[in-house]
Amino acid sequence: MVELMTPLLALLCPAVAAPLILLFDKKPNIREGWTIAAGIAMFALVLSMVPVILQGEVITYTFFQTLFEGVAFGFKVDAFGLIFALTSSSLWILVSFYSVGYMRSLEEHAQTRYFFSFAVAIFGAIGIALSANLLTMFVFYEILTVSTYPLVIHDQSREALSAGRKYFAYLLPSGVFFLFAVMMTYYLTGTTDFTNGGIPALGSAPQLTLVVLFFCFLMGFLKAAWMPFHSWLPTAMVAPTPVSALLHAVAVVKAGVFGIVRIVCYIYGVELMSKVDVINGYLTLGLALACIAGFTMIVANLFAIAQDNLKRRLAYSTISQLSYIILGAALLVPDGIRGAMMHIPFHGFMKITLFLCAGAITVVTGKKNISEMAGVGKTMPRTMLAFTIGAFGMSGIPPAVGLISKWFLCQGALKMGEIPELLEAREILFLFIILAASLLDVVYFFPIIHTAFFKEPEGAEQEVEVQEAPLFMLIPLTITAVFSIIFLLDFILRLNILSMYIYKLVEIAVENATQPLVI
Amino acid sequence: MSIFILHHVLTVGTIHYWLGGWRPPWGIEYVVDGLNAYVLVLILFLSFVAVLYSKRSVEHEVEERKHVAFYTVFQLLVAGCCGVVLTGDAFNMYVLSEIASLTAYALIAIAGGRALRASYNYLVMGSIGICFYLLGIGFLYSVTGSLNMGDLRILLPPLYGNKMVQTAFIFVLIGLGIKSAFFPLHIWQPNSYTYAPSAVSVIISTVAAKTFIYALIRIIFSVFTLDFIRSYVGVDIAICWIAAIGIIVGSVLAIVQHNLKRMLAYSSVSQIGYIALGIGLSPTSGWGLLGALAHLANHAIMKGCLFSAAGAFIYKYNLWDIRDFEGLGKKMPYVSAAFTLAALSMIGVPPSTGFATKLFLIYAALQATEIFSSAAYLFVGVLLLSSLLNLVYFWRVIERMYFVKREERNGGERESEAPLSMLLPMLLLASLCVVVGILWLTPMPLPLIKDALFELGVEAVP
Numbered sequence: 001m002v003e004l005m006t007p008l009l010a011l012l013c014p015a016v017a018a019p020l021i022l023l024f025d026k027k028p029n030i031r032e033g034w035t036i037a038a039g040i041a042m043f044a045l046v047l048s049m050v051p052v053i054l055q056g057e058v059i060t061y062t063f064f065q066t067l068f069e070g071v072a073f074g075f076k077v078d079a080f081g082l083i084f085a086l087t088s089s090s091l092w093i094l095v096s097f098y099s100v101g102y103m104r105s106l107e108e109h110a111q112t113r114y115f116f117s118f119a120v121a122i123f124g125a126i127g128i129a130l131s132a133n134l135l136t137m138f139v140f141y142e143i144l145t146v147s148t149y150p151l152v153i154h155d156q157s158r159e160a161l162s163a164g165r166k167y168f169a170y171l172l173p174s175g176v177f178f179l180f181a182v183m184m185t186y187y188l189t190g191t192t193d194f195t196n197g198g199i200p201a202l203g204s205a206p207q208l209t210l211v212v213l214f215f216c217f218l219m220g221f222l223k224a225a226w227m228p229f230h231s232w233l234p235t236a237m238v239a240p241t242p243v244s245a246l247l248h249a250v251a252v253v254k255a256g257v258f259g260i261v262r263i264v265c266y267i268y269g270v271e272l273m274s275k276v277d278v279i280n281g282y283l284t285l286g287l288a289l290a291c292i293a294g295f296t297m298i299v300a301n302l303f304a305i306a307q308d309n310l311k312r313r314l315a316y317s318t319i320s321q322l323s324y325i326i327l328g329a330a331l332l333v334p335d336g337i338r339g340a341m342m343h344i345p346f347h348g349f350m351k352i353t354l355f356l357c358a359g360a361i362t363v364v365t366g367k368k369n370i371s372e373m374a375g376v377g378k379t380m381p382r383t384m385l386a387f388t389i390g391a392f393g394m395s396g397i398p399p400a401v402g403l404i405s406k407w408f409l410c411q412g413a414l415k416m417g418e419i420p421e422l423l424e425a426r427e428i429l430f431l432f433i434i435l436a437a438s439l440l441d442v443v444y445f446f447p448i449i450h451t452a453f454f455k456e457p458e459g460a461e462q463e464v465e466v467q468e469a470p471l472f473m474l475i476p477l478t479i480t481a482v483f484s485i486i487f488l489l490d491f492i493l494r495l496n497i498l499s500m501y502i503y504k505l506v507e508i509a510v511e512n513a514t515q516p517l518v519i
Numbered sequence: 520m521s522i523f524i525l526h527h528v529l530t531v532g533t534i535h536y537w538l539g540g541w542r543p544p545w546g547i548e549y550v551v552d553g554l555n556a557y558v559l560v561l562i563l564f565l566s567f568v569a570v571l572y573s574k575r576s577v578e579h580e581v582e583e584r585k586h587v588a589f590y591t592v593f594q595l596l597v598a599g600c601c602g603v604v605l606t607g608d609a610f611n612m613y614v615l616s617e618i619a620s621l622t623a624y625a626l627i628a629i630a631g632g633r634a635l636r637a638s639y640n641y642l643v644m645g646s647i648g649i650c651f652y653l654l655g656i657g658f659l660y661s662v663t664g665s666l667n668m669g670d671l672r673i674l675l676p677p678l679y680g681n682k683m684v685q686t687a688f689i690f691v692l693i694g695l696g697i698k699s700a701f702f703p704l705h706i707w708q709p710n711s712y713t714y715a716p717s718a719v720s721v722i723i724s725t726v727a728a729k730t731f732i733y734a735l736i737r738i739i740f741s742v743f744t745l746d747f748i749r750s751y752v753g754v755d756i757a758i759c760w761i762a763a764i765g766i767i768v769g770s771v772l773a774i775v776q777h778n779l780k781r782m783l784a785y786s787s788v789s790q791i792g793y794i795a796l797g798i799g800l801s802p803t804s805g806w807g808l809l810g811a812l813a814h815l816a817n818h819a820i821m822k823g824c825l826f827s828a829a830g831a832f833i834y835k836y837n838l839w840d841i842r843d844f845e846g847l848g849k850k851m852p853y854v855s856a857a858f859t860l861a862a863l864s865m866i867g868v869p870p871s872t873g874f875a876t877k878l879f880l881i882y883a884a885l886q887a888t889e890i891f892s893s894a895a896y897l898f899v900g901v902l903l904l905s906s907l908l909n910l911v912y913f914w915r916v917i918e919r920m921y922f923v924k925r926e927e928r929n930g931g932e933r934e935s936e937a938p939l940s941m942l943l944p945m946l947l948l949a950s951l952c953v954v955v956g957i958l959w960l961t962p963m964p965l966p967l968i969k970d971a972l973f974e975l976g977v978e979a980v981p
Contacts, residue, residue, distance in 0.1 A: 064961045067968075068882070073960060139869040146868055153922050161922060172910055176903040180881070183899075187885040 004059045006049050007075035007130045010085070013042035014123040018116055025112045032100050035115050039093040042126070046082070046089045050501055053082050056508065060132065068135075070191045076132030078194075079509035080265075080341060083502065084258050085129035087345040088251050091352055092122050094476035098356055099242040101472025105363045108240065113150055118243070120147035125251035128258065134182040134192035134267070141178065141255065145171045145223075148252055151243040152236050163235045170222055170232040178220025184213055185267065194262055196512045198269015210268075210276045214285055217263045218292075223256025224326060225319045227296040234307075234315040241359030244311055249318050249351040254344055257322050261329045261340060264289070265513035270332045290330035294433040296323035301440035308369045310358045313444060314351070317394060320437060321347050327430065328409050336412025338510045343405035345502055346393070349484050350402060353390035356477035357383050360469035370448055377453035379467050382474065384452050386481035391445035393484050396438045401487035409434055554812075555604045558733045561816050562604065565725040565823055566597045568944040572827050573718030575938045579834050580716040581629055589629055596622035596722070600730040609656050609742065610666045612734060613649065616698070620645045623727050627715040637710035644707035648697030655690030658683050659742075671742045679750045688747070688754075691738050699731035701795050702765025705788045712784035717830025720780060724787055724826055725819040732794055732815060739798065740808070748802050756891055758799030763901040766792035770908035777840050779829045782912055783822065786865065789905060790818045796898060797880055804886035809968060810879030813959055817864075817872035820955060824861035824948035828854050831937040831945065841916055848921035854937050855920050857949035862913040864952040867906045872952050875959035877902060 017038035024031040049059055062074035077085070099118070103111050124147060127140030145168075153164035186192050188209070189201040202210070218226070225233045233253065237244050264273055264286075273286040283291075297320045304316035321343070328340025360383045367373055377384040393400025413431040468474055491503060570593065577589055599619030606612050624645070628638035660666055662683050663674040678684050693704070700708040712720050739748070748755050769789025776782040797811025831854045832838045832847065848855045864871035881902055887895040937945075 066960045067962060068878075139874075142869050146863065150922075156922050161918065164918075164922070168910070168914065173907055176907060179877070180899060180903055183878070183881045183885055187882065 002052060002057050002059050004049075004052070004061060006045055007059060007061050007077055008063070010042050010045040010049075010089075011075075011123060011126055011130065013038040013045065014119045014126070018119040018123070021112060021116045021119060028104075028111065031112065031115060032096070035096045035099075035119060036093065038119065039089070039096050039122075042122075043089045043093055046085045046126075049077055049082060050086075050505070053077065053079050053508065054501070054504055062132075066135070068186065071133060071135050071186065071193075073136055073139075074132045075130040075136070076194065077130050078512060079505045080261070080513070081129045081131075083341060083345055083505050083509065084254060085126055086502070086505075087254070087348045088122065088125045088129065088246075091246060091250055091348060091480070094479060095242050095246040095352070095356075098245070098359070098473050098476040099240075101470045102240065102242050102359055102363060105470055105473075106240075108154070110154065114154060114240070117147050117150045118246075121151065121247060121251060123147075125255055128255045132193060134185060134194075137259065137262075138175075138178055138182050141223075141259070142175050144252060144255060145175060148243075148247055151247065152239045154240050154243070155238060157238075160238045163238045166235050167232050170229065174220055174222035174229075177216045181213055181216040181220050184209075184216070188213075194266035195269075196266065197514070198265070198272055199267055202268065203272055203275075207276055210272070211278055211285065214263070214268065214276075217267075218260070218289070221256040221259040221263075223252055224260055224322050225253055225256065226292055226323060226326065227299055227319070230296070230300065230319045233319060234312050237309075237311040237315050241311070241355060241362060244315070245352050245355035245359065248315065249355055250348040253318060253322055254348065257325045257344065260289075260326055261337075264329045264332075265337065270337075270514055273330075274332050286330050286332045290327055290430060293323040293327035293330055294430060296320065297327065297433060297437040298440070301437055301444065305440070305444045307444075308371055310361070310368060310370050310373070310448070311355070313370065313448075314354055314358060317354075317441070317444070318351055320441075321351065321394065324406070324409060324434070324437070327434070328405075328412060331409075331412040331416045331430065333412050333415045334510050334514050335408050335415055337513055338506055339405045339408030339410075339412055341506045341509050342408060342502070346401045346405050346484070346487060349480050349487070350390045350393040350400060353386050353477055353480040353484060354394070356473065356480065357387040357390070360473050360477065363473065364467055364469050370451060373448070373451050374455035375452070377449075380469070381466065382468055383477065384449075386477050387452070388449050389481045389484055391449060395441040395445055397442075399488060400484040401491075402484075404488060404491050406434065406438060554737070555733070557812070558729065558815070559601065559604050561819060562600050562726045562730060563597075565729075565819055566600075566722060568823065568948060569718060569722040569725070569827075572721060572830070572941050572944040575941050576718040576830050576834055577716060580718075582631075585629055589626070592622045592625050592629075593722070596626065596727065600726050603730050603734055607668050608666055609659070609668055609671065609738070612737075613653055613656060616652075616731065616734060617649060619727060619730060620649065620698070623723055626719045626723070627711050629719070630714060630716045632714070633710075634714040634716075637707075637714045641707040641711045644697055644704075648694045648704070650694070651690045651697070652694030655687040655694060658687035658690065662687075668737070668742050672744060675743065676746065679747050684747075685751060688743055688751070692735070695731055695735040695738065699728055699735060700788060700791055702761065702769060702788055702792055705765075705769075705791075708788065709781055709784040712787070712826075713778060713781045717780075717826065717833055720783075721823055721826045721830065724783075725823040728787070728791070729815055729819050732791070736798065736808075736811070740801075745802050755799050755802045756894065759796055759891070759894075759898060762792045762795035762799055763898055764792075765789065765795065766901055766905045767908070770905050770912070774908065774912045776912075777842060779832070779839060779841050779844075779916065780826070782841070782916075783825050783829060786909070786912065787818075787822060789909075790814070790822070790865070793876060793880060793902075793905075794818070796902070797883065800880070800883040800887050800898070803890045804883040806879050806883035806886065810876055810883055812968075813872075813879060814876040817876050817952075817955065817959075820872060820948050820951050821861045821864050824857055824945055824952065825865070827941065827945045827948070828858035828861070831941050834941065835937055841919060844916060844919040845923050847919075851937060853942055854945060857945045858920070859917055860949040861952055862917060864956065866909045866913060870953065870956050870960065872956040872959065873906075875956050877906060878960075 017034045020034045021031050052059055059077040062072045065072045121144055124140045124144030128137055131137040131140060149164055149167060152167050153160045182192060188205050189199050191199060222229050233248060236248055274284050276285045278285060278288045300316050300320035304313050307313035307316060325340045325343045328336045361376055362368055364380060389400050393402035396402045396406040410431055413434060581589055596619055599615050599622060602615035603612055603619060606615060624638050624642045627641060628635050659671060662678055662681060663671060665671055665674055697704040712724055715723065766789045769785050769792060773782045773785035776785060794811045794814050797807045797814065800807030838844060864873045867873040867877045881899055884895050884898040
């Protein structure tokens with residue numbers, strides 16, 4: 001345990017930037033300067049915490065003690081939180097650059113509101129990553145929900161407004177469930193701190209209470225878009241592309257998944273999850289969660305195949321990929337959790353690449369539907385190359401990093417099959433689901449690549465000129481694509497460059513999460 | 520104008536007076552303890568804010584020849600409220616609350632027109648309420664022979680089984696319930712809030728309403744004490760049920776309103792339900808009373824801000840109807856921002872004041888599960904549901920103000936803010952929504968809470 005101000009300082013970056021953005025309403029260059037400066041400062045601060053965590057320490061910072069005894073408003077940075085913080089803060093910088101290019105090329109209105117809300121949303125996301133207990137997490141969770149609303153309805157068209165309503169209709173009631181669950185946890189145990197291996201006192205509560213409480217938590221984390229409560233996410237795709245990219249592929253939805261993993265590993269604990277029965281003797285909490293996740297993976301992918309709008313297809317793909325993470329945690333074996341934790345940053349990088357490419361295509365050609373994209377690969381070769389890398393990664397094919405997290409997930413599913421009490425048929429059920437879902441990934445991604453590269457655009461005989469997106473947009477998406485590959489090379493060849501830290505962090509996090517209860 | 524300055528001095532002076540010491544000997548019957556010092560600061564602060572605000576608003580909405588009368592009556596109202604808060608004598612409380620009520624009727628009626636009817640309605644209901652109160656006090660006097668609160672508290676315990684005392688309790692509850700617009704005794708309230716001049720809506724919804732709630736809390740906890748409620752089985756859960764129904768019904772009625780001030784009035788009915796629920800839960804959990812007391816201040820701050828924003832819309836554009844609000848966010852950015860902040864606070868988005876109240880009350884309800892069993896879960900559900908209903912009616916307004924594109928009707932509307940003297944109080948209240956919300960979460964108000972709760976005989980919570 002180290003007491004450091006760093007978490008607070010990191011949070012202050014976007015918090016200070018937000019009012020500055022409002023102040024420099026009339027000077028766009030300075031305004032965007034603040035966004036980017038805050039992004040870099042925050043990333044540096046988050047990065048500076050890495051060495052401390054790698055030594056196996058935990059950074060804590062208590063802001064103040066609340067009226068509720070045993071609950072402090074404070075931050076605790078452990079390996080898992082840091083992974084999420086690193087992912088969102090590094091991607092924020094890239095997306096900020098991208099936003100500048102995107103918003104200016106399309107000459108969007110209300111740019112100040114856009115950048116302001118973006119900064120506040122990141123403030124919420126980082127707060128969730130670093131918070132020490134459920135109450136703190138809830139505060140930032142709600143901030144994230146409210147601050148994303150202006151981004152979703154940015155268009156202010158009728159469609160955008162109804163999407164915004166849907167967004168609230170799903171996520172604010174979910175916040176209510178979350179609040180109830182937090183207070184209930186406090187009432188039962190007298191604490192809401194995230195504890196390695198789960199809160200011990202929770203084990204003595206009645207079974208039924210635990211089941212209900214768990215489902216309240218699950219409803220609370222609707223941001224993870226598990227089915228059948230997913231439909232806010234595809235609808236929210238009316239937002240500008242950078243918003244879809246960072247918030248609806250990384251920060252917001254990952255906050256939901258992050259929360260679920262936190263609940264599974266740090267509130268309930270692996271042991272308790274596998275002990276509590278939902279239906280007598282047949283279904284434990286862990287299995288129930290795994291079933292929800294497995295269902296979502298398959299069904300969301302089937303939905304994705306049917307979409308023609310590129311962003312909507314990506315949204316369904318996100319829903320499915322998020323459930324990979326939930327499934328990984330629900331398997332309750334170290335390998336599964338390892339895969340889940342790795343998939344958080346990896347999916348972040350790959351999905352953001354895909355979204356940034358989609359945005360670049362819209363900016364250059366104005367096309368939003370996949371059926372119109374014939375020949376885009378010729379006009380925008382670099383963008384489409386990045387897209388291809390991302391798509392390969394999603395489907396778990398090298399050279400992108402999706403392979404590794406999926407490998408561990410499969411390992412986890414196999415290991416779970418070895419647990420003797422379980423019924424025969426379940427042994428390979430989840431392995432089968434993971435593989436089937438990956439196959440479906442291929443089914444809906446490859447037609448896009450095929451259309452873009454190998455289909456001739458109708459009526460256009462003459463040689464097409466190469467016309468790429470502005471540099472502001474091209475560079476970030478190249479970087480994320482390159483990183484998706486570097487992560488993989490790093491793991492296989494042991495190059496030991498910067499990204500190796502992610503693996504080390506994951507190892508520590510897995511160790512924390514699965515360690516037996518120390519009473 | 521001299522009245523305004525005089526009032527200012529009075530206000531600031533009184534606050535200093537409280538800061539000087541906790542128990543200044545204001546004659547024999549006037550007792551200042553943690554609770555009423557807290558309420559006193561609250562109502563004097565809010566009346567100060569309201570008087571700042573009212574200058575321009577009254578110029579706009581009230582005929583000029585009535586101005587002097589307005590400020591005089593206004594002062595009497597504040598004086599009456601202070602009296603109610605400070606007094607330590609049950610009959611004295613009756614006299615002073617009559618002063619406060621009569622002036623409130625006059626203030627509402629000052630707008631003329633429909634306000635006259637609303638005021639008359641209020642007058643009738645208020646008089647019935649105060650009669651109930653007087654009867655209750657009369658019963659107590661006939662049984663104990665004393666009117667001093669401290670005395671009553673000592674004399675009552677042997678008489679808890681007495682039917683007379685129980686009737687007195689119910690009468691006082693109904694009487695003060697009418698005055699503070701507890702559901703279902705609220706019927707006078709929406710019309711009065713809606714048709715009164717904006718400045719008066721601000722002051723009545725904050726200062727006057729909160730004074731009567733204070734009186735209720737004082738009588739219940741200081742005169743009858745918790746032991747009485749505990750011995751009188753069923754009364755606490757009855758209060759909870761009525762409050763829960765009030766919370767939901769108030770919110771639903773607010774949703775169907777189109778007039779902004781009317782909507783706010785119904786939202787007050789629901790919010791006062793929160794306070795009632797807190798009171799009802801207090802015999803089982805100290806957090807309940809804490810939630811009620813916290814909401815007393817929180818609701819006053821939020822509603823004051825909302826009503827003054829509504830008043831500013833009327834002042835500048837004569838807008839009453841929510842459906843005409845398109846583009847207000849552009850035209851009056853600061854007023855709209857203040858409104859939004861207060862509305863978010865009503866919904867209970869952290870870290871605002873509404874969030875703190877919700878936390879306290881939910882925890883109180885969870886603790887009450889030990890005694891009320893499953894009904895208490897229902898109360899938790901009501902609290903959570905009501906925040907969603909709040910969201911529905913407030914978000915309608917916010918969405919119209921900021922996000923709905925309006926058809927260009929009379930193009931080239933420029934930004935035009937409310938005058939500074941209206942804007943400043945509003946922004947002050949709006950920022951307090953957040954600051955006070957954070958304060959409630961920190962241990963800072965702990966000494967105050969301990970003192971106030973101790974006086975009321977509730978075991979200290981944290």
